[in-house]
Amino acid sequence: MLPIESIRRVLDAGLTKGADLAEVYLENKESLSLILDEGRLEKATQGNDVGGGVRVFYGNNAAYAYTDDLTEESLIEAAGVAAAAAENANNSQVCADLTKRESPVVSRIERPFEEMSTQEKAGILRQMDDVTRGHSPYIVSVQCGYTETRRRVWVYNTEGVWAEDDRAFIEFQGQVAAQKGEMRQSSATGVGGQVGLEFFDDRDPVAMMPEAADTALLMLDARPAPAGEMPVVINNGWGGVLFHEACGHCMEADFITKGASAYTGLVGEKVGPDFLTAYDDGTIPGRRGTMRFDDEGAPTNRTVLIENGILKEYMWDLTEARRAGRASTGNGRRQSFRDMPMPRMTNTYIDAGPHDPEEIIGSVKKGLYAKRLGGGQVEIGRGDYVFTVTEGWLIEDGKLTAPVRGATLVGNGPETLRLIDMIGADMSLDPGRGMCGKGQWARVSVGQPTVRVPKLTVGGTE
Amino acid sequence: MDYLEFAKDVVSQAVERGVEAEAYISVGQNTSVNVDRGEVEKLSQAGSKGLGVRVVRDGKMGYAYTSDFGAGSIGKTIEAAVSLADVADGDEFRSLPAPQPLGEDDLEVYDQAIVDLPIGRKVEMARRIEKAALRYDERVVLTNRCTLISQYGTVAVANSKGVAGSYDKSFIGGFVMAMAADENDRSVAFGFDFGSRLADFKPTAVGKDAARKAVGMLGGRPVPTQRASVVYSPMAATSVLGALSRALGADAMQRNRSFLEGKIGETVAADMVTVLDNGRLPGGIATRPFDDEGVPTAATRLIDEGVLQTALHDHYTATRDGTASSTGNANRRSHSAMPTLDASNFYFQPGQETPEEVIGGVEQGLYVESVMNTASINPISGDYSISAKGYWIENGELSHPVNEVTIALPMQELLHNVKAVGNDLTFVPMMGALGSPTIRVDGVMIGGMTAGDSG
Secondary structure, eight states, rough: OHHHHHHHHHHHHHHHTSSEEEEEEEEEEEEEEEEEEEEEEEEEEEEEEEEEEEEEEEETEEEEESSSSHHHHHHHHHHHHHHHHTTTOOOOOOOOEEEOOOOOOOOOOOSOOGOOOHHHHHHHHHHHHHHHHHHHHHHHHHHHEEEEEEEEEEETTSSSEEEEEEEEEEEEEEEEEEEETTTEEEEEEEEEEEOOTTTHHHHHHHHHHHHHHHHHHHTTTOOOOOEEEEEEESHHHHHHHHHHHHHHGBBBBBHHHHHHHHHTTOTTTSSSOOOOOEETTTTTTTTTTTTSTTTTSOOOOEEEEETTEEOOOOOHHHHHHHHHTTTSSEEESSTTTTTTEOOOOOOEOOOOOSSSSSHHHTTOOOEEEEEEEEEEEEEETEEEEEEEEEEEEEEEEEEEEEEEEEEEEEEEHHHHHOOOEEEEEOOOEOOOOEEEEESSEEOOOEEEEHHHHHHHEEEEOO | OOOHHHHHHHHHHHHHTTSSEEEEEEEEEEEEOOOTTTTEEEEEEEEEEEEEEEEEEETTEEEHHHHHHHHHHHHHHHHHHHHHHHHHHTTTTTOOOOOOOOOOSSOOOOHHHHHOOOHHHHHHHHHHHHHHHHHOOTEEEEEEEEEEEEEEEEEEEEEETTTTEEEEEEEEEEEEEEEEEEEEEEEEEEEEEESSSSGGGOHHHHHHHHHHHHHTTTOOOOBBOOOOOOEHHHHHHHHHHHHHHHHHHHHHHHHOOOOOTTOOTOSOOTTTEEEEEEEOOOOOTOSSSSSSSSOOOOEEEETTTTTEEBBBHHHHHHHEEEEEEOOSOOOSSSSSSSOEOOSSEEEEOOOOBBBHHHHHHHHHEEEEEEEEEEOOTTTTTTOOOOOEEEEEEEEEEEEEEEEEEEEEOOOOHHHTTEEEEEOOEEOSSSSSSSOOOOOEEEEEEOOOOOOOOOO
């Protein structure tokens, strides 16, 4: 990107006013997005976002300035703006030798995006559209999208960090609406990963569309969801988004160090059943949350969050790690060079448990099976959460009897985790479409086996 | 730099490629200050800029963007947009809008006082937010993410049909999360306030609001599952407006993705419901002289006393409709995004009753102060089921706090079941700017404890 001597001078400029750590972050993001709607390739967008920022730490605090003009002069100017905030600090740090770091994480793009023409990529969207429209006369709207993103990052700091990462993402998404009389229902789906064109070797975005259409069609004839407390069984894979939202966010260090999280001070304590183990793993090849280094140059890890029901570790970025006098877990992420990093999840999942998934559904006398979850939201402090069930089924006497629409799950994350009484052996990660919002967007993966919560509040209209 | 001249120059370069062309430029200065126990924990300041180029040829559209304003980069960006248009499919209704006269009225979206505000004052304002929250009540134990944001900048739009305009805009806002705790419970709540003018921004109110809500919710508990009247605070009522604004978009209606499709001219809500979109509301968060494709903004009456009048339009949907004109609702999240159809200042017209009178009219019901997961409300099906926090209403007065409940009712029914509209119109800066007074809706399904369970 810039010569290492230039970086060195920018870092020096960051230290001038007595800061104790200066960091340079550079980024080059290229993306292409195609949207097919009503059978027409309607929106095609391409662009490049380049910039860098300088962060200066003084004690537990930090100042940041960024620029979209990637020259040494502009970065030195940014360093000056950031350094000014550290005026009253009186450290005399000097920059350590910068040595490029290596990472054991495999993240290789085998076939770059350029090897396929935009027209060919559009052709896949056309197939997705055709298959869906041909699936049923009740399908009234189909929208398909393709996005490719290549994000290269460079991080340097005065403690000698020099880390580079090159992240490529492919995402396909589809939305289907079905109508019968006055009743309309919709369904969304997606597949993707951190991958080059070798994505197509083992994944087929066309194949996911009939399944999404089936969900919308099924919901047309579904009865309204019941309201009230009942046992709920949550499907594997994307169902892990509930753990991500309701518990994972409460284990991010920024809320922990403030004492603002329900999990503050609970390391070593029992927070779930004995057979529950959960990880945040930024090293899994090809997943959306995978990084060789995080956005602060720290190597990523497989962090054991919960082991056999005992809370083991939180997720740390550099800011919070400095505050606590420990090392980062490689969870410092930022949306772009315009944002300061914060602790974020990467690929987060509940590991396989002892129960047979069929036996889990079979164990419920009257309850809800959340086959597909939509999005959700959590209030991080207390861990209160809410989730939409986009495809739900009634469970009666251990059998799935009828589809229900419009269900919502509401509860408290830490409480729900304690209540979990069955975990299936069928752990799987999501198909690769997770996007987490915490003031900044970050690509993530989630996962879990089939899970049973014996008592959860379901919001429905009956 | 004269950004409008620059935009025009980009357009004339693109036109040489035999396309209709539009250039959108957004340039701004952003500051964000984060304080924790009085200390400046995080501070970020910088300028940013961006250019988006949209081209149309034979109804085929392409879009490319860059943040590099160098000649080489501009050429590459135009080239990319033109080649993407070649890949796209043609649409007879796709074109760029022709110029229309812009109003001369002062929309009050730019305040020099925000531009001139020194960093020290911004830090002080952030501290006042935090202090107000912590001092409100001794049960407020901490604040988190106490942030002040200020922005100002210029937007310029030009196209090959002759559209050419630019305006300056400023913005100041703050938010904080307050946590309250007593021996038995803890609760958190957000407070925030945003505006275009410095004088309207009240840091102390942000902190107090967060603290009041957090303390009030201590000891909250679910209520039994039941169908009951729900009184929405202005903040909570935006959950209805967000999905409604999407369902009222002409793009959703034309593509059969709205529960209101085909209902223009029909009664879709109770007669006390009037819904407006006004992109020219003085000082409004979403106010601006023209939209993001250069069409003058307007005040549009969407639902008038319960009857659906029109949809929200941008240039494309209006052209496709044939008889409609653009209501000036083309919007971009940033220079990197093509315009999409969005509401501007979108709100329920206030009524006569005070909020106390609205609550007073309910014997047994739920007062909803805040809601979560409003993004899940489906504008296609009208399915509406979200989580809510607030207070139980007993004989027209607020009693104990309520949490961990859901409220659900299809949007179609919800609009018809509006039984009271207050006089306290308040805007919330979400998805443009949504505004509502306190409203009462009857027959809402509240999901909570199993009846007979004593929680």
